[in-house]
Amino acid sequence: xxxxxxxxxxLPGFGxxxxxxxxxxxxxxxxxxxxxxxxxxxxxxxxxxEVITSPRVLAAYKLTFGASLVGALLNAVFGFLVAWVLVRxxxxxxxxxxxxxxxxxxxxxxxxxIALVAVYSPSGWIGRxxxxxxxxxxxxxxxxxxxxxxxxxxxxxxxLQPALEDLEAEVEExxxxxxxxxxxxxxxxxxxxVLPAMLTGFTLAFARAVGEYGSVVFISGNLPMKTEIVPxxxxxxxxQYDYAGATALGATMLVISFAILLTINVLxxxxxxxxxxx
Amino acid sequence: MAGTITxxxxxxxxxxxxxxxxSTAVRWLLIGISLTFLTLxxxxxxxxxxxxxxxxxxxxxxxxxxDPAAYAAIxxxxxxxxxxxxxxxxxxxxxxxxxxxxxxxxxxxxxxxIDLPFAVSPVISGLIYVLLYGIHxxxxxxxxxxxxxxxxxVPGIVLATIFVTFPFIAREVIPLMQEQGxxxxxxxxxxxxxxxxxxxxxxxxxxxxxxxxxxxxxxARAMGEFGAxxxxxxHIRGKTNTMPLHVEIxxxxxxxxxxxxxxxxxxxxxxxxxxxxxxxxxRTRVQHDQEEPA
Numbered sequence: 065x066x067x068x069x070x071x072x073x074x075l076p077g078f079g080x081x082x083x084x085x086x087x088x089x090x091x092x093x094x095x096x097x098x099x100x101x102x103x104x105x106x107x108x109x110x111x112x113x114e115v116i117t118s119p120r121v122l123a124a125y126k127l128t129f130g131a132s133l134v135g136a137l138l139n140a141v142f143g144f145l146v147a148w149v150l151v152r153x154x155x156x157x158x159x160x161x162x163x164x165x166x167x168x169x170x171x172x173x174x175x176x177x178i179a180l181v182a183v184y185s186p187s188g189w190i191g192r193x194x195x196x197x198x199x200x201x202x203x204x205x206x207x208x209x210x211x212x213x214x215x216x217x218x219x220x221x222x223x224l225q226p227a228l229e230d231l232e233a234e235v236e237e238x239x240x241x242x243x244x245x246x247x248x249x250x251x252x253x254x255x256x257x258v259l260p261a262m263l264t265g266f267t268l269a270f271a272r273a274v275g276e277y278g279s280v281v282f283i284s285g286n287l288p289m290k291t292e293i294v295p296x297x298x299x300x301x302x303x304q305y306d307y308a309g310a311t312a313l314g315a316t317m318l319v320i321s322f323a324i325l326l327t328i329n330v331l332x333x334x335x336x337x338x339x340x341x342x
Numbered sequence: 343m344a345g346t347i348t349x350x351x352x353x354x355x356x357x358x359x360x361x362x363x364x365s366t367a368v369r370w371l372l373i374g375i376s377l378t379f380l381t382l383x384x385x386x387x388x389x390x391x392x393x394x395x396x397x398x399x400x401x402x403x404x405x406x407x408x409d410p411a412a413y414a415a416i417x418x419x420x421x422x423x424x425x426x427x428x429x430x431x432x433x434x435x436x437x438x439x440x441x442x443x444x445x446x447x448x449x450x451x452x453x454x455x456i457d458l459p460f461a462v463s464p465v466i467s468g469l470i471y472v473l474l475y476g477i478h479x480x481x482x483x484x485x486x487x488x489x490x491x492x493x494x495x496v497p498g499i500v501l502a503t504i505f506v507t508f509p510f511i512a513r514e515v516i517p518l519m520q521e522q523g524x525x526x527x528x529x530x531x532x533x534x535x536x537x538x539x540x541x542x543x544x545x546x547x548x549x550x551x552x553x554x555x556x557x558x559x560x561x562a563r564a565m566g567e568f569g570a571x572x573x574x575x576x577h578i579r580g581k582t583n584t585m586p587l588h589v590e591i592x593x594x595x596x597x598x599x600x601x602x603x604x605x606x607x608x609x610x611x612x613x614x615x616x617x618x619x620x621x622x623x624x625r626t627r628v629q630h631d632q633e634e635p636a
Contacts, residue, residue: 070446075527076537081440085452088433092504093458096470099480103473142379149376153369161377163620167384169559170612170619172566173464174586175605178593179387182394182602189386214383236362246364275463277569278586282593295465299573302469307478314466325461329454 097318104315107308115312120288121297127205128294132273135212136220140266143220144258150221151228165221168214173278180211180283203285208293211279216269223268227261260335264328271324275317391609395602406603414580415588415604418496422584423564426503430560434511435553439541442519443527453516459508467505468573471498494576499584502570507563511556518552519545555622562615566608 070078104112115121149155150162168176184191184201191201201207231254239249255262277295284291292300294317301310364372396403406412437456441449459467475492476482485492492498526548530540546553568586575582583591585608592601 069448070444073444073524074531075443075524075540076531077439077541078444078446081436082444082446085433085437085440085456088429088436089452089455092501092508093455096474096505097458097462099474100466100470142376145372146376146380149373152363153373155373159620161380163616164380164384164388166616166619167388167612170562170566170615171388172568172586172605172608172612174568174589175391175566175608175612176387178589178601178605179390179394179609182390183386189390190382210383214387217383233362240362249362271461275466277463277465277572295463295569298465298469302472302573305478307473307476310469311473314469317463318466321461321463 100311100318101315103307103311107312111308112312112316115309116316120292121294121313123289124292124294124297127208127291128274131205131208131212131293132216132270132276134209135216135273136266136270138209138213139216139220139269140262143217143265143269144224144262146217147221147224147228151225166218168216168279169218173215173276174282176214176279177211177282180207180214180279184210184283202283203287203291205291207283207285208280208291211283212273212276215276215279216273219268219272220262220265223261223265224258227258231257260331264331264335267324267328267331271321271328274324275321388609391602391605394598395606397602398599402599403603403606406600409600411580411583412588412600412604415583415585416607418499418583419565419585422496422500422503423561425500426507426564427557427560429504430507430511431553431557433508434515434556435546437512438515438519438549439545441516442522443524443545456512456516457509459505462505464506464567464569465573467570468502471501471505471574475501493574494578495582498574499571499582502574503564503567506567506570507560510560510563511553514552514556514559515549518549522548551622551626555619558615558618558622562611565611 107115146165150158150165171179181188181202183189184194184207186192186195186200186202188202194201199206201210235253235257236249239253240246244252275295277293277299280293281296284293284296286292286296294313298310298313298317301307301313363369395406437452440446441453472493473479474481475485475498477486477493479493482493490497492501526544527540530544531537535543565584566586567584568590571584572587572590575584575587577583577587577591579591585604589601589605589608592598592604
């Protein structure tokens, strides 16, 4: 058992399919990704540090992570509400609303980008009512946050829906018969139970937002130091043939993405354990 | 649907509120807030695409497509998808056969690696191919000597598209094949069927809806990808512009009607994708419910 990699089976095709899987995975994903890390590694720590701590890059990091965080938090709150309404209540058009939650997945990001400008620019559908209130949405960090909220919504709703469906009515009934108000039941029974799912959804939305490009570049205005996100900065560096800079930025972003991915896996492991324990 | 609480009338006809539900007022308030949020973030942007496209009437809308560059963009998008989709389909089926039907070491690691492209920013997905095949890339000079251009040409666009849509089909089919086990396949093999016969007559019919689901999602992303393709395309009008890139160019030229007209085709694709996706979800749910009580 210690030496054998595969357990015996009467089914054929293991070598062929696994071989092809590993080959295709290597050619498309693993080799190109390692190439970037090797190139980033050949830069040397000093140069790498210089690139990722320059003021323009730091400003871009701050905006990207800040706006992603706010967007994911907004989604955690409103996504919970949307998931709750879709699981618990019936209302006309519910199935259409349920399907529409996936729109940010299905819509090409460039289309979402120009559509968000049409809605939130100073002359846009909603923007023109925000303007007199002194609120500038498009071409400000607020616009970036709006786009990143849009893109992250399905992640929270889709991870929370099954968790809310799995809640057992008995637990809520018990809480109610023990004298808990509806609010107390929500606060002490329901939210703690679906918390792992909520955190997973939040993290997925955050991860997606950090790398997002298409839906942001139109509404952000792309002013260096002000409304420039990291993915755009990578493209700018590439267009200036600054391959070292682009590589350094890309590699650090990727390391951060992997750390987030790891967090998601730990969260999911925690949530399945949570379920078994309950 | 455990937990769905609706108001029930008592024998006397007065409404009785169950202890585990919310009052009608709270319920409609929550529905109202949710719908307002969704309207601001989903429905208005969707409506904006079509309204802006038809802002100057149907004539101007149709006129937008009377442009060779638009045709070239549509053709390129279809071509790229026609290459990327089958490749990822074959990979998805091979990976799920290996992972779903056999026990081997390192399986979990392999599943994680397959999901990797989802964690990578679209821009980085393009960047990695520039670093490999670009003029200053590892294989760039070698390719240039032989007159093969990958970056700022169609092959680069295809590669970037394959990368961003890489996990879609595999991740739908792998869990299902794992769940279904190998009993039916073992029976088929024992009864003398060949490996291919077993796959096409036993395994594939069992997973066909998951495959279709993955194909639909993969197709939508392949046609709509922007960031990754933008990095490798070079934006040569009529040559290396896909539909989303063409939308960007028109938009940056302040040709808004044309930009939204091309965008409306992509939005329509998104809507069709959502409808098909919901239909398949509904179908599998019905199937699931039928199997469960047995």
